[in-house]
Amino acid sequence: MILGAIVQGAQMALVLALAPLLTGVTRKVKARLLRRVGAPVWQPYRDLARLMRKEVVLAHNASWLFRATPYLIFAATWVAAALVPTFAIGLSFSWTADLIAIVALLGSARFFLALAGMDVGTSFGGIGSSREVMIASLAEPAMLLIIFTLALVAGSTQLSTVVAYMASPEVGLRFSLGLALVALVIVALAENARVPVDNPATHLELTMVHEAMVLEYSGRHLAMIELASQMKLLLYLSLIACVFAPWALAAPGDGVAAHFYGVAAWLAKLAAGGALLALFETSIAKMRVFRVPQFLGVALMLGLLATLLLFVSRSL
Amino acid sequence: MIAPVAFLLLCVAALLLIAAGAVALAALRRDAARATRTIYAATLAVSALACFAALSALLGAQGAPSRITLPLGLPWIGANFRVDALSAFFLVVVNLGGALASLYALGYGRHEATPYRVLPFYAAFLAGMNLVALADDAFAFLLAWEFMSLASWALVMTSHREPENARAGYVYLMMAGFGGFALLLAFGLMAGAEGGYSFDAMRAASHSPVIAAFALALALVGAGSKAGLAPLHVWLPLAHPAAPSHVSALMSGVMTKVAVYGFIRIVFDLLGEPAWWAGMIVLFLGGATAVLGILHALMERDLKRMLAYSTIENIGVIFAGLGLALAFKANGMTAPAALALTAALFHVLNHSFFKSLLFFGAGAVLTATGTRDMEKLGGLIHRMPVTSVVFLVGCVAISALPPLNGFASEWLLFQAVIESPDLPQWGLKIMVPAVGGLLALAAALAAACFVRAYGISFLGQPRAAAATQAHEVDRFSRAAMIALAGLCVVAGVLPGLVIDALAPVSILLGGARMPMQGDADWLSIIPIAESRSSYNGLLVLAFIAISATLTTWVVHRYASRALRRAPAWGCGFPDVDATMQYSAASFAQPLRRVFGTMAFDAAEHVDMPAPGDTRPASHRADSRDRVWDTLYAPLTGAVHFAAERLNVLQFLTIRRYLSLVFIALVSLLTVLALWT
Numbered sequence: 001m002i003l004g005a006i007v008q009g010a011q012m013a014l015v016l017a018l019a020p021l022l023t024g025v026t027r028k029v030k031a032r033l034l035r036r037v038g039a040p041v042w043q044p045y046r047d048l049a050r051l052m053r054k055e056v057v058l059a060h061n062a063s064w065l066f067r068a069t070p071y072l073i074f075a076a077t078w079v080a081a082a083l084v085p086t087f088a089i090g091l092s093f094s095w096t097a098d099l100i101a102i103v104a105l106l107g108s109a110r111f112f113l114a115l116a117g118m119d120v121g122t123s124f125g126g127i128g129s130s131r132e133v134m135i136a137s138l139a140e141p142a143m144l145l146i147i148f149t150l151a152l153v154a155g156s157t158q159l160s161t162v163v164a165y166m167a168s169p170e171v172g173l174r175f176s177l178g179l180a181l182v183a184l185v186i187v188a189l190a191e192n193a194r195v196p197v198d199n200p201a202t203h204l205e206l207t208m209v210h211e212a213m214v215l216e217y218s219g220r221h222l223a224m225i226e227l228a229s230q231m232k233l234l235l236y237l238s239l240i241a242c243v244f245a246p247w248a249l250a251a252p253g254d255g256v257a258a259h260f261y262g263v264a265a266w267l268a269k270l271a272a273g274g275a276l277l278a279l280f281e282t283s284i285a286k287m288r289v290f291r292v293p294q295f296l297g298v299a300l301m302l303g304l305l306a307t308l309l310l311f312v313s314r315s316l
Numbered sequence: 317m318i319a320p321v322a323f324l325l326l327c328v329a330a331l332l333l334i335a336a337g338a339v340a341l342a343a344l345r346r347d348a349a350r351a352t353r354t355i356y357a358a359t360l361a362v363s364a365l366a367c368f369a370a371l372s373a374l375l376g377a378q379g380a381p382s383r384i385t386l387p388l389g390l391p392w393i394g395a396n397f398r399v400d401a402l403s404a405f406f407l408v409v410v411n412l413g414g415a416l417a418s419l420y421a422l423g424y425g426r427h428e429a430t431p432y433r434v435l436p437f438y439a440a441f442l443a444g445m446n447l448v449a450l451a452d453d454a455f456a457f458l459l460a461w462e463f464m465s466l467a468s469w470a471l472v473m474t475s476h477r478e479p480e481n482a483r484a485g486y487v488y489l490m491m492a493g494f495g496g497f498a499l500l501l502a503f504g505l506m507a508g509a510e511g512g513y514s515f516d517a518m519r520a521a522s523h524s525p526v527i528a529a530f531a532l533a534l535a536l537v538g539a540g541s542k543a544g545l546a547p548l549h550v551w552l553p554l555a556h557p558a559a560p561s562h563v564s565a566l567m568s569g570v571m572t573k574v575a576v577y578g579f580i581r582i583v584f585d586l587l588g589e590p591a592w593w594a595g596m597i598v599l600f601l602g603g604a605t606a607v608l609g610i611l612h613a614l615m616e617r618d619l620k621r622m623l624a625y626s627t628i629e630n631i632g633v634i635f636a637g638l639g640l641a642l643a644f645k646a647n648g649m650t651a652p653a654a655l656a657l658t659a660a661l662f663h664v665l666n667h668s669f670f671k672s673l674l675f676f677g678a679g680a681v682l683t684a685t686g687t688r689d690m691e692k693l694g695g696l697i698h699r700m701p702v703t704s705v706v707f708l709v710g711c712v713a714i715s716a717l718p719p720l721n722g723f724a725s726e727w728l729l730f731q732a733v734i735e736s737p738d739l740p741q742w743g744l745k746i747m748v749p750a751v752g753g754l755l756a757l758a759a760a761l762a763a764a765c766f767v768r769a770y771g772i773s774f775l776g777q778p779r780a781a782a783a784t785q786a787h788e789v790d791r792f793s794r795a796a797m798i799a800l801a802g803l804c805v806v807a808g809v810l811p812g813l814v815i816d817a818l819a820p821v822s823i824l825l826g827g828a829r830m831p832m833q834g835d836a837d838w839l840s841i842i843p844i845a846e847s848r849s850s851y852n853g854l855l856v857l858a859f860i861a862i863s864a865t866l867t868t869w870v871v872h873r874y875a876s877r878a879l880r881r882a883p884a885w886g887c888g889f890p891d892v893d894a895t896m897q898y899s900a901a902s903f904a905q906p907l908r909r910v911f912g913t914m915a916f917d918a919a920e921h922v923d924m925p926a927p928g929d930t931r932p933a934s935h936r937a938d939s940r941d942r943v944w945d946t947l948y949a950p951l952t953g954a955v956h957f958a959a960e961r962l963n964v965l966q967f968l969t970i971r972r973y974l975s976l977v978f979i980a981l982v983s984l985l986t987v988l989a990l991w992t
């Protein structure tokens with residue numbers, strides 16, 4: 001009970017503390033792949049600290065919604081990230097929300113971010129919001145179909161149960177899970193505004209989505225939004241890792257050593273995930289925005305195919 | 317102690333008396349403002365009483381029906397009325413919606429140009445909806461159904477001088493007549509040759525598979541056309557927005573639910589054991605309706621019509637749940653059937669909350685600005701502080717986002733989808749995941765639709781002068797909207813209460829109930845078992861609230877709280893004005909490009925003059941309603957053609973008429989002679 005609470009608390013602290021580092025590592029690897037030196041891996045922390053100290057410059061007609069949104073997004077993302085098993089399964093509050101609810105929580109955060117993009121009434125905010133909801137309208141159903149696949153394999157939408165099942169030997173090698181993995185990677189790229197869907201490194205370019213939405217934000221508000229999106233990246237990498245690489249996760253009742261082992265394994269998984277992401281991003285070009293639906297349509301179709309296969313036979 | 321059914325019938329009688337009183341006041345030419353207040357206060361009181369009676373019947377009696385027979389209607393069976401768990405639940409929905417619409421109308425009704433065109437029909441409409449849910453024989457049901465249709469038609473025709481409304485009324489009347497006719501035939505088939513028109517007789521009779529199939533199809537057409545099931549939805553986006561806003565809320569939030577009640581009563585209760593393919597058809601229609609409805613809503617710039625299209629989407633979601641429940645029930649899987657049915661009924665309740673709330677909000681916007689065109693709104697969040705908050709609650713709820721109520725019911729529905737691989741039939745095995753995908757798509761598109769609606773109407777800068785002059789609405793309207801927003805939050809964070817309240821209904825219709833939610837820890841909800849899935853809206857809300865407050869405090873305390881107002885960044889362009897914002901049409905453009913070509917044959921025409929040419933450039937986006945083009949246009953064409961041809965019959969001589977009558981008589985007698 002006490003250990004459970006400590007694990008849950010440690011998870012909340014760790015996802016918050018490590019999210020900027022993950023972004024820093026990804027940027028560093030990307031820079032090295034491009035034969036640049038790149039900023040140090042803790043540069044995101046410095047950026048956040050700088051933004052936090054700065055004053056907020058608010059547009060004249062910005063409403064309370066614009067000011068409340070950064071904190072709401074941050075809170076929703078943090079709660080979602082706290083419920084994904086990272087280094088231990090059976091978190092004390094994992095029964096609060098299953099995988100559908102976790103994804104929907106991120107949907108709530110996006111809803112408010114898209115609204116905030118339209119609050120000031122500039123065309124940049126509007127274009128960002130409009131494209132964001134277009135991408136989400138394809139990514140969310142794809143994600144739900146992936147969840148259906150996992151739920152049909154594991155017999156549960158509860159993430160802890162799914163992970164426990166995936167770690168057990170009975171899961172075997174399944175075709176549907178392969179399809180789900182590919183679809184999940186595509187969805188993760190789109191949800192986190194990564195290349196080829198969006199470019200996290202650009203500013204003031206017509207093809208950008210996420211950065212256009214948050215263009216009017218500054219100071220601590222921008223810091224909260226940046227931190228939330230870094231946490232979202234960490235959440236998706238942890239999700240992929242815990243479902244498809246469920247190794248060395250501490251179970252409830254395990255000792256302290258197992259938990260430290262779990263943390264070390266999680267860090268290794270995150271580093272590997274970040275490096276793979278950087279490798280992928282450097283080796284592919286960004287798509288035109290109207291190609292994105294086709295890209296996400298692939299995820300949707302793969303998710304549907306995986307679910308259909310499981311309806312045909314539970315062993316596929 | 318008076319029986320619930322008698323008390324509810326007294327309430328109906330009171331509503332009819334109020335309608336008669338409104339007619340009398342109109343005839344006496346009494347002061348309209350005062351009459352408006354009196355009538356709405358009276359309907360508020362009666363609806364509130366009826367709501368409490370229905371709620372106590374639902375919670376107290378555990379589904380034990382109470383019945384009464386009045387010496388009206390058909391002489392050999394009388395008029396039967398009954399309250400069981402199912403009708404009690406729908407009576408709660410009807411009367412809660414009615415009470416809050418009356419409260420809203422206490423303020424909103426003052427702006428009505430012709431109040432006496434609304435008041436009598438409003439009370440009669442409430443009475444009609446109550447009677448449909450109370451009726452226990454086919455005659456009383458159909459009479460109440462038609463009464464409800466006609467009363468709502470009169471309300472649609474309130475501003476009948478506008479040509480658009482006249483057309484809406486015409487289409488509505490045609491569709492309502494058609495739907496009523498289909499229901500009449502359905503009841504006729506179920507009553508059989510002996511004419512067992514009471515619901516008890518139909519329940520007891522064993523229907524042959526062919527009869528059951530036809531009755532199901534007719535019920536689907538009859539109730540589905542009222543509810544707005546595709547492809548019978550075309551009247552709905554015309555008629556619902558044409559009525560005054562509190563009536564629109566009733567039509568969209570409540571009357572469509574009465575239609576759902578009619579469908580459930582016939583298919584789950586009267587027809588006996590369903591066939592598995594019935595579930596498949598209903599499931600498919602539900603999924604298709606959901607996506608089609610929300611795609612139309614996304615393209616719409618009229619706020620109220622957008623809401624009406626979104627009603628079609630939600631009806632699709634409800635019917636998908638019902639189809640799933642039918643499929644489970646046909647295969648004897650009672651626990652998943654109870655889950656799917658509870659999800660559908662929970663969504664019925666939720667949709668009545670948030671759709672009423674959103675229509676009230678649209679009415680408030682209409683009062684404040686005089687327009688429902690989103691392209692002329694904007695920036696209302698500064699001028700209408702209360703309306704903007706409650707409308708936002710409604711938008712979040714209808715977009716199925718946690719922790720509000722729309723998510724709770726859709727979550728249950730997705731849990732039911734995951735239970736379905738055990739269904740033995742191949743048709744269902746293929747259909748269920750496809751419909752699951754469609755429902756997920758509809759939910760995501762709904763979020764996009766309501767980001768657009770709220771962002772364009774309430775955020776940004778005012779797009780027209782009317783929006784700059786907007787002011788907050790009166791306190792009655794605000795009270796009604798705040799109450800509904802509160803209900804959305806309560807049903808979202810405490811879904812277990814609703815699920816437990818629905819248990820008698822699911823026992824009545826499926827013979828099983830979902831696990832007792834009151835026993836779960838911390839008010840979680842558990843569809844089947846905790847190891848499989850659970851969700852706790854209360855804790856999710858608490859976690860978000862705590863972490864958001866904490867973060868805000870920490871940031872303001874330890875980082876910085878400095879804030880400066882400055883002009884928005886215009887990318888170096890000097891004169892940024894409101895017309896440069898994203899509009900409703902431009903916001904929908906990416907989605908129109910992705911889905912529009914398939915769904916509505918959408919095309920964009922760009923006319924860009926060459927440099928030097930002074931002619932204005934133009935951009936036009938065309939779209940067509942494919943359902944109308946493929947189904948309704950040929951039908952109206954055929955009717956016109958036949959009418960033209962038969963027109964000659966109007967101008968015959970008396971001899972020819974007589975010979976026509978003679979021929980008809982002879983052929984009828986011949987048929988009769990051959991029949992036996």
